[in-house]
Amino acid sequence: MKKGKNLLLLCLLLFMPLIAVAEEPATANSYIQQHIEQIQVQQNYRVGGERIIARNLLPTLYSNNQLQLLWQNKDSVAQLLKAIGKSNLEGLTPSDYHLKPLQRLEKQRAAGMDYPSLKADFDILLSDAFVRLAYDKNFGKVDPQRLNPDWNLPEKNVGRDLVLRVDKAIANGTVDKSLNALSPQFSIYDNLINALEKYRKIQEMGGWQPVEDGPVLKPGMKDARIPILRKRLLSVGELTVSAHDFLLYDQQLEQAVISFQQRHYLEGDGVIGKQTLLALNQTVEQKIDQIRVNLERARWILHDLPDSFILVDIAGYTLVYYHKGKVIWKTRVVVGKPFHETPVFRADMKYLVINPTWTLPRSIITNETLPKIISDPSYLQSNNLEVIDHQGNRVNPASINWYSYSGRSFPYGIRQEPGPHNALGRIKFIFPNSHAVYLHDTPSRSLFSKDQRAFSHGCIRVDQPIMLGELILKNDGQYWDENRIEAVIDTMKITTVKLNKHLPVMLLYWTVNASNSDNILFKQDIYGRDKALLKELDGAFKFRGGVIDQVKAQ
Numbered sequence: 001m002k003k004g005k006n007l008l009l010l011c012l013l014l015f016m017p018l019i020a021v022a023e024e025p026a027t028a029n030s031y032i033q034q035h036i037e038q039i040q041v042q043q044n045y046r047v048g049g050e051r052i053i054a055r056n057l058l059p060t061l062y063s064n065n066q067l068q069l070l071w072q073n074k075d076s077v078a079q080l081l082k083a084i085g086k087s088n089l090e091g092l093t094p095s096d097y098h099l100k101p102l103q104r105l106e107k108q109r110a111a112g113m114d115y116p117s118l119k120a121d122f123d124i125l126l127s128d129a130f131v132r133l134a135y136d137k138n139f140g141k142v143d144p145q146r147l148n149p150d151w152n153l154p155e156k157n158v159g160r161d162l163v164l165r166v167d168k169a170i171a172n173g174t175v176d177k178s179l180n181a182l183s184p185q186f187s188i189y190d191n192l193i194n195a196l197e198k199y200r201k202i203q204e205m206g207g208w209q210p211v212e213d214g215p216v217l218k219p220g221m222k223d224a225r226i227p228i229l230r231k232r233l234l235s236v237g238e239l240t241v242s243a244h245d246f247l248l249y250d251q252q253l254e255q256a257v258i259s260f261q262q263r264h265y266l267e268g269d270g271v272i273g274k275q276t277l278l279a280l281n282q283t284v285e286q287k288i289d290q291i292r293v294n295l296e297r298a299r300w301i302l303h304d305l306p307d308s309f310i311l312v313d314i315a316g317y318t319l320v321y322y323h324k325g326k327v328i329w330k331t332r333v334v335v336g337k338p339f340h341e342t343p344v345f346r347a348d349m350k351y352l353v354i355n356p357t358w359t360l361p362r363s364i365i366t367n368e369t370l371p372k373i374i375s376d377p378s379y380l381q382s383n384n385l386e387v388i389d390h391q392g393n394r395v396n397p398a399s400i401n402w403y404s405y406s407g408r409s410f411p412y413g414i415r416q417e418p419g420p421h422n423a424l425g426r427i428k429f430i431f432p433n434s435h436a437v438y439l440h441d442t443p444s445r446s447l448f449s450k451d452q453r454a455f456s457h458g459c460i461r462v463d464q465p466i467m468l469g470e471l472i473l474k475n476d477g478q479y480w481d482e483n484r485i486e487a488v489i490d491t492m493k494i495t496t497v498k499l500n501k502h503l504p505v506m507l508l509y510w511t512v513n514a515s516n517s518d519n520i521l522f523k524q525d526i527y528g529r530d531k532a533l534l535k536e537l538d539g540a541f542k543f544r545g546g547v548i549d550q551v552k553a554q
Contacts, residue, residue: 026117028069028123032123036058036059039059040055040059047121047125048105049101058127064164070126073171077126079173080126080130082176083179084129084133087133087136090183091296092141093537096136098129105118105122130175136299139300140296140297140299140300141299147529150343153344154346184298184303186298191515192294194516195520199284200288202236208284211277211281213277216273217229222247222249223249224247229272230253232280233257238257239253254270255270264523265524290530293533296533296537297510301506301508307324308322309322310322310349312335312505312507313510314335314507314510314527315510316510316523317333317452317453318330319331319439319460319462323471332453333461334461335460336454336459337456338526338527338528342437342507343435345435347431348432349502350430350431350432350498351497352427354488354496355488356494358422360385360414360416361436363457364457366408370410380397384419388412389412395412400412418493419492423442423443424440424442425440425442426465428440435458437459437460437507439459439462439468439505440462442462448463473497476499476500476501510523
């Protein structure tokens with residue numbers, strides 16, 4: 001009996017340390033450790049009801065800090081919460097960054113409920129929110145390649161240094177500066193932010209009333225819809241003064257309508273027909289969404305830009321030449337039809353060709369050229385076209401039985417020789433790419449006078465190509481002025497001019513431009529791309545594969 005009591009006493013003594021450890025109150029750091037362990041093994045781990053996304057970065061971040069609380073600096077906490085709240089100014093969604101749960105936890109802590117588990121939850125959510133917001137500012141929320149498989153603009157090579165930098169930003173109270181530096185540092189982005197602010201103020205004031213459908217409105221007419229039209233144009237600043245006769249479509253109103261049409265890439269004729277009425281009756285919410293979509297596009301590409309590059313604004317039918325960080329030249333362009341969309345991509349211009357030939361794409365031969373040749377035997381000669389084999393050798397068209405071929409079974413190519421009527425004009429600019437798209441001259445000059453200029457098969461026709469060539473070659477250190485280029489053109493000889501330094505060319509799709517809050521240009525979504533992008537932008541937050549490991553804070 002005594003032996004049994006001794007054995008029982010020994011067991012109690014052995015287990016006492018374990019009981020003491022088990023009963024030791026948990027600390028905030030121990031809860032941090034539990035969170036990190038679960039984040040590493042659970043795909044959909046949640047803290048405070050919120051899913052933790054930065055599953056690769058947070059374990060490293062906290063391990064490097066001995067699994068301690070990170071957000072001890074109150075200034076850093078305040079800066080992050082403020083940055084999250086202000087993210088909507090850039091067209092982002094504060095709820096993507098745990099705003100309400102963080103505000104709730106902060107209030108609970110202020111009310112005295114600052115127990116260890118709450119401290120840990122707050123800390124983890126702050127860290128995850130920081131990474132999410134840094135990611136969206138630096139890369140954009142939406143994966144452009146998912147919307148456009150042809151997307152080839154490289155991801156920004158920023159390195160995997162967030163783990164090292166975020167801790168420094170928190171400790172030094174520089175969270176706001178760190179996050180601000182991740183947004184595009186480019187005037188295009190700032191101007192879009194100002195445009196968004198303007199239209200949100202209009203939204204707060206109730207927006208505008210739609211102009212009812214009815215007969216076409218022209219200057220000089222009187223109509224019961226004129227007062228609504230005046231209010232609509234007053235709301236955005238096109239019209240600044242009210243008229244004495246509210247029902248009269250007077251000259252002042254006409255000028256306001258023309259300004260509105262021009263800012264919406266419509267014919268500035270002062271006549272309110274179907275297209276102008278549709279633009280007038282877009283809601284302020286639609287305008288806001290359009291600006292937000294283009295802010296997202298800006299986040300995709302307006303980082304680490306080269307000093308010199310050419311940007312083709314597809315939906316704006318404009319080419320802009322940046323040199324040494326400044327706009328030095330602009331010109332009008334013609335882009336692809338909706339069924340022959342000009343793709344979005346980046347490539348380097350390597351050479352120019354003066355007096356180019358044009359080898360017709362197979363699709364044009366099949367759908368357009370062969371039927372014309374069959375119906376008109378003189379079509380080849382009258383259009384300076386020649387038939388070639390796979391080696392580029394000329395083939396006598398009289399030796400071909402044109403009626404025996406249809407569509408893609410045609411075994412030859414067709415090439416247009418240099419000349420004033422060549423479809424590529426007298427000069428082309430080559431930036432090799434898989435789409436066989438390039439910039440070029442055109443003999444069809446009349447199209448540049450139109451407001452909507454989507455007429456090509458995908459390539460970009462340039463309004464003033466000789467001037468573009470002169471500028472490019474001059475900035476490349478080569479002396480080629482307009483006279484020299486024209487002299488080579490007169491020889492009718494194919495002449496290739498290589499660039500000493502490759503010039504980046506970016507073909508981009510923007511449906512809003514803003515030079516300031518009073519000059520906001522809304523373009524037609526000619527390829528119908530805004531809707532899909534807006535859906536993704538308003539959808540659930542997610543990282544695209546591999547990129548999160550490269551997010552950088554400054």
